[in-house]
Amino acid sequence: MKKLLAEFFGTFWLVFGGCGSAVFAAAFPELGIGFAGVALAFGLTVLTMAFAVGHISGGHFNPAVSLGLWAAGKFPAKDLIGYIIVQVVGACVAAGALYLILSGKSGFVDIGGFASNGYGELSPGGYSMTSVLVAEFLLTMFFLLIILGSTNVRAPKGFAPIAIGLGLTLIHLISIPISNTSVNPARSTSQALFAGGEFTAQLWLFWLAPIAGAIVAGLIHKAFFDKE
Secondary structure (H helix, E strand, O other): OHHHHHHHHHHHHHHHHHHHHHHHHOOOOOOOOHHHHHHHHHHHHHHHHHHHHHHHHOOOOOHHHHHHHHHOOOOOHHHHHHHHHHHHHHHHHHHHHHHHHHOOOOOOOOOOOOOOOOOHHHOOOOOOHHHHHHHHHHHHHHHHHHHHHHOOOOOOOOOHHHHHHHHHHHHHHHHHHHHOOOOOHHHHHHHHHHHOOHHHHOOOHHHHHHHHHHHHHHHHHHHHHOOO
């Protein structure tokens, strides 16, 4: 239960902090934080919660991460379903909190895209389904390689959250214009459920590509990098 609660709170913070920065602060009238600020916010959410609760649950906060660690032989299959459920629930509760705050703004009409992920017309830069699929696959694959490498027993101790947080920041700096950056099916699900419409119809890609990339990374690490 402690592990599941840690995953719930960690995923909540990731969505509340990362997506919240995109919804409230990215384009705030004249002094918005922009893409770079949103990218940093996502990285900081993972960095802070990895230090706060990573020692309890492993600090996954992402179904793709859990599946990638399983593929690498670092996480038991029996715990996968529980982790994925609480990650999605934590993300959705965070999205609900964001909606509650946003709906209290003067002149509120609707939530718009609500920091959701998308391709084609729903991509911030108008990138195709194929472009988004490739980007999400590769970026999640490298994210898992960073996680697996920095947490390996031979890696310097205590620095993994910094490498992982900065890795996620870099991923967002690359791909916010492409897909609004997912690399996390729970994060994508929570926002799409509130934005609705085509965002929900496109959600399949943001489960398929990150999970596939994560599993490939897990297999690569297990085969080539996890050797004495």
